[in-house]
Amino acid sequence: MSEMEPSSLGLRRIDLLQGLSVQRLNEISKQCAWRNYRAGQRLVSREAADRDLHMIVAGTVRVTSYSAAGRETSFRDLEAGTSYGELSALDGCPRSVDVVAIDSALIASLSPADFKALLREEWVVNERVLLRLTDLVRRLTDRVLDLSTLTVQQRICRELLRLAAKDHEGGAVGRIDPAPKHAELASLVSTYREQITREISALVKMGVLSKDGNALVVNDVVRLERIAGSDPAA
Amino acid sequence: MSEMEPSSLGLRRIDLLQGLSVQRLNEISKQCAWRNYRAGQRLVSREAADRDLHMIVAGTVRVTSYSAAGRETSFRDLEAGTSYGELSALDGCPRSVDVVAIDSALIASLSPADFKALLREEWVVNERVLLRLTDLVRRLTDRVLDLSTLTVQQRICRELLRLAAKDHEGGAVGRIDPAPKHAELASLVSTYREQITREISALVKMGVLSKDGNALVVNDVVRLERIAGSDPAA
Numbered sequence: 044m045s046e047m048e049p050s051s052l053g054l055r056r057i058d059l060l061q062g063l064s065v066q067r068l069n070e071i072s073k074q075c076a077w078r079n080y081r082a083g084q085r086l087v088s089r090e091a092a093d094r095d096l097h098m099i100v101a102g103t104v105r106v107t108s109y110s111a112a113g114r115e116t117s118f119r120d121l122e123a124g125t126s127y128g129e130l131s132a133l134d135g136c137p138r139s140v141d142v143v144a145i146d147s148a149l150i151a152s153l154s155p156a157d158f159k160a161l162l163r164e165e166w167v168v169n170e171r172v173l174l175r176l177t178d179l180v181r182r183l184t185d186r187v188l189d190l191s192t193l194t195v196q197q198r199i200c201r202e203l204l205r206l207a208a209k210d211h212e213g214g215a216v217g218r219i220d221p222a223p224k225h226a227e228l229a230s231l232v233s234t235y236r237e238q239i240t241r242e243i244s245a246l247v248k249m250g251v252l253s254k255d256g257n258a259l260v261v262n263d264v265v266r267l268e269r270i271a272g273s274d275p276a277a
Numbered sequence: 278m279s280e281m282e283p284s285s286l287g288l289r290r291i292d293l294l295q296g297l298s299v300q301r302l303n304e305i306s307k308q309c310a311w312r313n314y315r316a317g318q319r320l321v322s323r324e325a326a327d328r329d330l331h332m333i334v335a336g337t338v339r340v341t342s343y344s345a346a347g348r349e350t351s352f353r354d355l356e357a358g359t360s361y362g363e364l365s366a367l368d369g370c371p372r373s374v375d376v377v378a379i380d381s382a383l384i385a386s387l388s389p390a391d392f393k394a395l396l397r398e399e400w401v402v403n404e405r406v407l408l409r410l411t412d413l414v415r416r417l418t419d420r421v422l423d424l425s426t427l428t429v430q431q432r433i434c435r436e437l438l439r440l441a442a443k444d445h446e447g448g449a450v451g452r453i454d455p456a457p458k459h460a461e462l463a464s465l466v467s468t469y470r471e472q473i474t475r476e477i478s479a480l481v482k483m484g485v486l487s488k489d490g491n492a493l494v495v496n497d498v499v500r501l502e503r504i505a506g507s508d509p510a511a
Contacts, residue, residue: 108422134411139418162407163400173396176410177368183417184373188342190424191467233425 050077053100054151056124060098062167071161075151080144087128087142095152096132099123102148107141118230120145129172132158190233198232199242200271203252207261220258284311287334288385290358294332296401305395309385314378321362321376329386330366333357336382341375352464354379363406366392424467432466433476434505437486441495454492 051072054060060068076095080086086097086104099121106127107118121127131138132155153161162169189198207217223231225239232239243259246252251263251270261267285306288294294302310329314320320331320338333355340361341352355361365372366389387395396403423432441451457465459473466473477493480486485497485504495501 108418130411130414133407134415136415139415159404162403166397169396169403170393173367173407173410176407176414177364179414180364180410180417181368181370181373183414183421184342187417187420187424187467190421233421 074157094131098126100149103145217261222259328365332360334383337379451495456493
């Protein structure tokens with residue numbers, strides 16, 4: 044059995060590479076460009092020429108998407124073990140996101156040619172990428188349907204119900220603790236912060252929600268479900 | 278060189294299988310279930326238990342998507358040579374669409390296990406599926422951004438400009454002939470027919486559009502672009 048080389052140790056925690064042999068991890072490790080980033084440093088910009096697959100060996104990064112008009116529309120944070128840049132590595136098209144390090148990060152980057160060779164030779168990785176893309180297509184399709192058929196108010200109510208369900212133990216009261224920032228909630232349901240502030244105030248005034256320190260309390264789950272559920276075009 | 282068997286002839290026109298050897302097409306042909314459908318007959322329903330990949334050897338089919346509330350939200354027509362059902366064949370999850378034959382159709386269906394074996398053994402097909410999923414993710418992401426950042430009016434104006442550009446020869450007047458049905462336009466921009474009717478009437482009243490028999494004439498492209506372009510949140 045081959046020995047694991049120091050740099051390959053970091054690759055053992057990458058989700059995408061689970062199930063590969065030590066020998067294969069050693070090979071990939073040598074193909075990678077390894078880079079350290081400081082907190083706040085930009086890892087990928089929309090104008091970048093590289094089409095590499097980037098694997099987060101350590102640290103956390105923030106991925107921000109932009110509309111054609113340049114408005115920031117959503118962001119998600121990625122932890123060590125995950126990767127980004129699969130789309131551009133596969134199709135060679137420009138990136139649509141900016142990526143910034145939140146804390147100091149170690150990134151291992153694989154060229155498109157090496158990434159494709161890996162997919163071709165290792166079905167376990169290939170199938171994982173196919174399933175991720177499939178999952179992404181399904182979630183984006185749901186989001187398009189939500190955006191097409193639900194009002195902003197309904198989308199907010201659905202997101203609140205989803206968040207409350209995490210702590211909710213089947214009773215009539217749900218608690219979201221800590222309450223998400225309005226900008227975060229706006230990103231989750233694809234709208235503007237101002238609209239979140241307006242809708243939350245309206246729900247508080249109706250008695251459906253109330254604030255309790257850093258938490259948001261759902262006083263009336265049934266009513267929130269009713270607002271969330273009705274078809275706007277029915 | 279192996280001879281092509283009668284049923285494999287039909288598989289030669291399937292986009293997904295381009296580049297495969299005659300021998301491989303013969304093998305796939307034997308793995309497939311072959312079925313004929315009459316116009317109007319349902320090929321796939323959302324409740325169907327099968328997770329097969331379906332290849333359209335002859336005919337045209339209509340794929341209709343539904344929201345959770347059961348409202349029809351969009352449709353697209355697929356011609357002979359194309360295929361559908363890749364997502365469920367890959368992840369085993371339920372389908373989100375209904376498929377109905379528009380004219381009489383011949384469909385060759387491959388089981389999930391045979392589809393995955395094909396991907397595993399034939400990189401040319403595998404890479405094609407990866408690129409299709411990547412393209413779909415990019416287009417859906419754009420659509421989410423459009424839906425999040427543009428008003429319905431702007432989305433309609435952008436779609437009209439896109440349609441007019443097909444006939445438009447660089448002059449100041451565009452012509453869309455024949456004009457799309459309001460229900461079609463609603464499906465293209467993810468809104469309701471009533472909103473299309475309202476917005477088109479408003480644009481006619483403003484003098485930006487006018488009707489000419491079955492055609493829709495864009496009298497003022499610059500003004501339509503201005504309405505389409507402005508950031509609603511700017």
